[in-house]
Amino acid sequence: MSGTRPARPLLRQEVADGIKRYILQNRLHPGDPLPTETELCEALGASRSSVREAVKILHALDIVEVRHGHGTYVGHLSLSALVESLTFRGLLSPDDDVQVLADLVDVRELFERGMAERIVASLSGEQLDALERLVTRMSDSGVGGDGQGLIEADRAFHALLVAPLGNDLMGQLSMAFWDVYAIVAPQIEGFTHTEQAETVAAHHSIVTAARAGDPVAFVQAIGEHYAPVRRRISEARARS
Amino acid sequence: MSGTRPARPLLRQEVADGIKRYILQNRLHPGDPLPTETELCEALGASRSSVREAVKILHALDIVEVRHGHGTYVGHLSLSALVESLTFRGLLSPDDDVQVLADLVDVRELFERGMAERIVASLSGEQLDALERLVTRMSDSGVGGDGQGLIEADRAFHALLVAPLGNDLMGQLSMAFWDVYAIVAPQIEGFTHTEQAETVAAHHSIVTAARAGDPVAFVQAIGEHYAPVRRRISEARARS
DNA sequence: GCAAATTTGTCCGTATGTATC
DNA sequence: AGATACATACGGACAAATTTG
Numbered sequence: 001m002s003g004t005r006p007a008r009p010l011l012r013q014e015v016a017d018g019i020k021r022y023i024l025q026n027r028l029h030p031g032d033p034l035p036t037e038t039e040l041c042e043a044l045g046a047s048r049s050s051v052r053e054a055v056k057i058l059h060a061l062d063i064v065e066v067r068h069g070h071g072t073y074v075g076h077l078s079l080s081a082l083v084e085s086l087t088f089r090g091l092l093s094p095d096d097d098v099q100v101l102a103d104l105v106d107v108r109e110l111f112e113r114g115m116a117e118r119i120v121a122s123l124s125g126e127q128l129d130a131l132e133r134l135v136t137r138m139s140d141s142g143v144g145g146d147g148q149g150l151i152e153a154d155r156a157f158h159a160l161l162v163a164p165l166g167n168d169l170m171g172q173l174s175m176a177f178w179d180v181y182a183i184v185a186p187q188i189e190g191f192t193h194t195e196q197a198e199t200v201a202a203h204h205s206i207v208t209a210a211r212a213g214d215p216v217a218f219v220q221a222i223g224e225h226y227a228p229v230r231r232r233i234s235e236a237r238a239r240s
Numbered sequence: 241m242s243g244t245r246p247a248r249p250l251l252r253q254e255v256a257d258g259i260k261r262y263i264l265q266n267r268l269h270p271g272d273p274l275p276t277e278t279e280l281c282e283a284l285g286a287s288r289s290s291v292r293e294a295v296k297i298l299h300a301l302d303i304v305e306v307r308h309g310h311g312t313y314v315g316h317l318s319l320s321a322l323v324e325s326l327t328f329r330g331l332l333s334p335d336d337d338v339q340v341l342a343d344l345v346d347v348r349e350l351f352e353r354g355m356a357e358r359i360v361a362s363l364s365g366e367q368l369d370a371l372e373r374l375v376t377r378m379s380d381s382g383v384g385g386d387g388q389g390l391i392e393a394d395r396a397f398h399a400l401l402v403a404p405l406g407n408d409l410m411g412q413l414s415m416a417f418w419d420v421y422a423i424v425a426p427q428i429e430g431f432t433h434t435e436q437a438e439t440v441a442a443h444h445s446i447v448t449a450a451r452a453g454d455p456v457a458f459v460q461a462i463g464e465h466y467a468p469v470r471r472r473i474s475e476a477r478a479r480s
Numbered sequence: 481g482c483a484a485a486t487t488t489g490t491c492c493g494t495a496t497g498t499a500t501c
Numbered sequence: 502a503g504a505t506a507c508a509t510a511c512g513g514a515c516a517a518a519t520t521t522g
Contacts, residue, residue, distance in 0.1 A: 008517080010308075011490070012296070024331055036507065047491045049289065052508090053296045056252065060300035061325045068250075068508050069498030077329045081321035085301045086409075089317045091264055103409035110410070114354040169326075169343035170350070248497080251510070276487060287511045292488085308488050309518030 011046055015054035018044045020063065023074055034064065034072040060084075079176040086176075090184035098236045101188060104181050105229055111174045112158075112222050115165055116215045122164040123210050131160055131207045139200050150196070151182065157203060185229070188236055195228045202227075251286055255294035258284045260303065263314055274304065274312040300324075319416040326416075330424035338476045341428060344421050345469055351414045352398075352462050355405055356455045362404045363450050371400055371447045379440050390436070391422065397443060425469070428476055435468045442467070 019040065028034075035043060040051045055072060058064035062075040090100045112119075123131075134157045141149030158178055162171040191199070202225035209217035259280065268274075275283065280291045295312060298304035302315040330340045352359070363371075374397045381389030398418055402411040431439070442465035449457035 020328060028332075038507085049292075049490060049492090052289075053293055053489095056293045056296050057300045060297045061321055061328070063325065063328055066508075067499080069506080070500080071507065077325065077332070079322070079325065081301055081325050082319070085303065085317065085319065085321050088260060088301070088303055092268075092317070100409070103407045106407050107409055107413065110354040111350070114350040167343045167346050169340070169347055173347065278487085289512085290510065306488070307519080309486080310520080311487065 012050045012053040012057070015040070015044050015046050015050055016057050019054060019058060023063075028074045030074050030076045031065075032074045034074065036071065079172050082173075083176050083179045086180045087183050090180060091187070095240070097184070097187060098233055098240070101181075101184055102230075102233045102237075104177060104184065105226055105233065108174070108177050108181065109222060109226050111170065111177070112161065113219050115162065115170065116218045116222070118165045119161060120210045120213055120215050120218050122166070124164065127160060127164060128207060128211050131157060131210070134160070135200065135203045135207060138203060154203075155182070161206075189229075189232055191228065198228055199225065251290045252293040252297065255280070255284050255286050255290055256297050259294060259298060263303075268314045270314050270316045271305075272314045274314065276311065319412050322413075323416050323419045326420045327423050330420060331427070337424070337427060338473055338480070341421075341424055342470075342473050342477075344417060344424065345466055345473070348414070348417050348421065349462060349466050351410065351417070352401065353459050355402060355410065356458045356462070358405045359401060360450050360453055360455050360458050362406070364404065367400060367404060368447060368451050371397060371450070374400070375440065375443045375447060378443060394443075395422070401446075429469075429472055431468065438468055439465065 019034070022028075022034070034040075037048055037051050037055070040046075040055075041048055044051065046054075055064055055066060059066055059075070061081050062078045065073045065075045067073070086104075090097060090104070093100055134153045138150050138153040138157070141147070141153060155175070155178055159171070159175055162174045165171070202221055205221035205224060206218065209215075209221050259274070262268075262274070274280075277288055277291050277295070280286075280295075281288050284291065286294075295304055295306060299306055299315070301321050302318045305313045305315045307313070326344075330337060330344070333340055374393045378390050378393040378397070381387070381393060395415070395418055399411070399415055402414045405411070442461055445461035445464060446458065449455075449461050
């Protein structure tokens with residue numbers, strides 16, 4: 001077995017930790033400039049190669065942002081790494097992709113069901129109107145469009161749904177899962193027109209329930225919203 | 241401003257996509273070996289520097305695993321990137337760290353409240369006994385110990401809680417947030433003995449509710465479990 | 481136990497592409 | 502348009518870790 005403990009910690013990891021420490025100690029904010037690669041080399045006692053590899057690691061985590069020919073900056077700490085990681089997991093598992101998708105839908109529904117009370121309580125009138133407009137846009141895009149407009153409207157809808165509850169992390173996670181779903185799901189689906197209409201109707205029910213201030217109806221509408229997907233997942237699971 | 245569109249896509253990104261494509265097309269699983277750096281160089285038409293940077297990006301996302309002197313392998317697709325990213329976000333925000341912590345507690349509670357019915361329904365007798373043993377271990381570690389045993393028992397408790405519900409993603413997310421919390425929270429807290437006892441008692445209530453098959457009591461116990469933390473967060477928020 | 485072979489880790493020098501002034 | 506500063510990319514060399522004979 002051997003406790004695979006590298007007595008010598010990898011230099012690029014030391015450098016990456018050093019850059020993180022620099023950001024923390026200097027209380028930098030997203031967008032603030034960082035020292036150039038050459039300066040980081042002498043400051044951290046490493047070669048360009050090691051510094052560059054460390055910077056690329058931090059870039060993958062959105063801790064650092066790199067602009068060619070301009071410089072290196074503090075990143076925006078988004079959840080892009082989660083999206084890329086989960087997306088690849090969904091695309092990889094060749095037999096279990098149904099399970100991955102099912103888990104993903106579970107998580108998405110958990111977020112919106114669990115936040116139901118707070119969502120209906122904090123949605124403003126303008127936000128409800130905006131949601132309504134998005135539903136009609138989905139309906140219009142669905143019948144004649146290429147489906148692209150429908151997808152964009154759906155993303156905006158779910159983003160607006162979790163926006164007003166004053167928890168940035170919750171909203172970002174919810175949309176990260178939406179992004180992953182949008183990439184992984186097409187491997188399975190292919191919605192019929194009636195299923196699309198069913199989904200649009202569910203979105204409408206969600207707005208209606210929110211406008212009425214009825215958390216129970218809201219939760220039920222969320223369930224109807226994910227019903228077509230769950231049906232598809234069950235069918236795909238039955239085939240294997 | 242110009243849509244900063246690099247006409248030339250960065251080579252390391254091309255290489256990273258190429259490696260991902262290689263894994264997908266060959267249907268590789270975590271732990272399977274990948275071509276050596278030299279082989280990837282000629283296969284993807286890039287220098288070793290670019291290949292190495294690409295590999296480091298994929299390593300940060302746990303899509304690839306690298307063993308010094310041995311080789312490169314398919315990674316285990318864990319959520320380590322999410323943990324590192326969120327941890328840094330929590331440590332960075334110097335004034336808003338209270339808000340980050342509050343958001344984090346919200347998410348953790350959402351998971352365990354939202355899964356209440358399924359958790360209560362699917363916990364086996366042996367699992368309930370194991371949870372009970374962990375609670376007594378927390379109690380023993382708390383009074384005389386260094387606090388390290390308490391933390392480990394707490395992690396094992398929450399891991400076992402979400403383990404049986406057949407959704408890997410949900411369990412991994414829940415534990416990822418536990419890990420982030422364990423690193424970020426100490427910046428604020430410092431629990432008193434009475435608060436520790438309160439937390440241990442809440443864990444006991446959780447097990448009792450689960451054994452009784454009572455989802456309502458389970459949810460209430462979860463609320464009690466997070467009550468001391470929320471109190472601390474409110475106090476810290478009031479100070480600023 | 482040792483030595484050789486393989487593979488990743490690190491360093492250096494140079495040339496090129498890009499953005500800013 | 503020219504000059505400067507910076508990241509990007511290449512290739513070669515040597516060090517360190519691991520496996521195998």
